[in-house]
Amino acid sequence: MVAFLVFPLRSLGELRGINMNAILAKKIEQGQKFLENGIRIPVTKLGVDGNIVIGHKTLGRDKYSAVQLGFDKRTKARPAKSLKSVYNFVREVRITDADTMPSVGDALKASAIFKPGDVINVTGISKGKGYAGGVKRYHFKGGPRTHGQSDRERAPGSIGSNTTPGRVYKGKRMAGRMGQDQVTVKNLRIVSVDDNFVLVKGLVPGGKNNLLMLKKVGEDKKFVPLYADKKPEVKEEPKVEEVKVEEVKEGGPTTSA
Numbered sequence: 001m002v003a004f005l006v007f008p009l010r011s012l013g014e015l016r017g018i019n020m021n022a023i024l025a026k027k028i029e030q031g032q033k034f035l036e037n038g039i040r041i042p043v044t045k046l047g048v049d050g051n052i053v054i055g056h057k058t059l060g061r062d063k064y065s066a067v068q069l070g071f072d073k074r075t076k077a078r079p080a081k082s083l084k085s086v087y088n089f090v091r092e093v094r095i096t097d098a099d100t101m102p103s104v105g106d107a108l109k110a111s112a113i114f115k116p117g118d119v120i121n122v123t124g125i126s127k128g129k130g131y132a133g134g135v136k137r138y139h140f141k142g143g144p145r146t147h148g149q150s151d152r153e154r155a156p157g158s159i160g161s162n163t164t165p166g167r168v169y170k171g172k173r174m175a176g177r178m179g180q181d182q183v184t185v186k187n188l189r190i191v192s193v194d195d196n197f198v199l200v201k202g203l204v205p206g207g208k209n210n211l212l213m214l215k216k217v218g219e220d221k222k223f224v225p226l227y228a229d230k231k232p233e234v235k236e237e238p239k240v241e242e243v244k245v246e247e248v249k250e251g252g253p254t255t256s257a
Contacts, residue, residue, distance in 0.1 A: 013033040017099040021216040023051050023113055024089055025070035025198060027124075027208055033191065033199070041191070044204050046212065049196040051108040054085075056101060057092065065098040069108070072211060089211040109195045113214060117191045117223035124205035124212040128180035138173045187217070192227050199226075 025046040033043050043069065057067035070087030092191055095101055102108065114120070134140040134156040143152030183205040191197035204212060 012135055019095060019100045020067065020093055020102075020113055022079070022093040022110070023108060023110055023214050024069055024091060025110075025212045025214055026072060027204060027206060027210045027212060028197070029208065033240050035224045036227050038227075039224075042153075042199050042203065044200045044202065046122055046198045046200060046204070046214070047187065048110040048198050049197065049216075051106065052087075053104050053106045054087070055104065057061045059098065065095045065101065066092045067095055067101060068092050072128065083172035084125065091213055103121060111195050114190050114191060114193045114198065114214070116190055117220050118216050118227060119218040119220055120190060120200070121184055121186045121215045121217055122188055122200065122204045122212055123184045123215070124210050126179050126181050126183045126205045127207055131176065132178035133175045137175065137178045140173075177254050185235055189192065216218055 007112055007167055012148050023050045027046050028045040030042065032040055034040050046048075050073060052070045052073075054070040055068055057064055057068070059067035063102055069089060069092075070085065070090050072088040074088060076088050089154065127135075133154055135154045140156060142154045143149055143157065145153055159172055183203070185204055188204070189201040190198060191201050198214070202209075206212070
């Protein structure tokens, strides 16, 4: 027998006092927008609908306060036991004030946490590039193209030392698997936000449908908002009331004052 837990969802107004600075998102697409000063900027559209509180970390039990968020619910009604969660993306968000901690089952909205002009850090998994050489992976210069060294152009060169230490140091930059790493792009600006989507100025790690974590780190005091198409105002002409005039037939009755 399978039991399903149903949590009551609180309204957005009740969640505005929550002291949180991060939320989970999914990369939707890239595009461009114009600012009010006429500058064209690259933007990335992120989907943020579906951030559900699934757990708590408390000072008394875990020595710190945090909220566990679940995002991107799995399509299968009953996922495998090895997955342990019905969400594809589960992360913790630290909270400084435990008194304003949301309840389990609450749906967090981006508009209650972010606003246009906020500065955020975006963390995600970068695109995988496969096995790459030193020139592509670390921008090595390569060897000379002249004096008969036709096979040394993209070679890494010597990698070892002398008798001392007689080995290759750990972390030596060499050819290997490139990409598919956790990357954080810092100091991106939010240009638009609502309950379902966030528009970020610039690019974020990974491809479409990549799962991300957005963390607020500051606010841009010189923020320029997006250009909004404003329809020209049409002045309404004053309405003239029509007055009906009754015609008086000749020879009809007359009224005396």
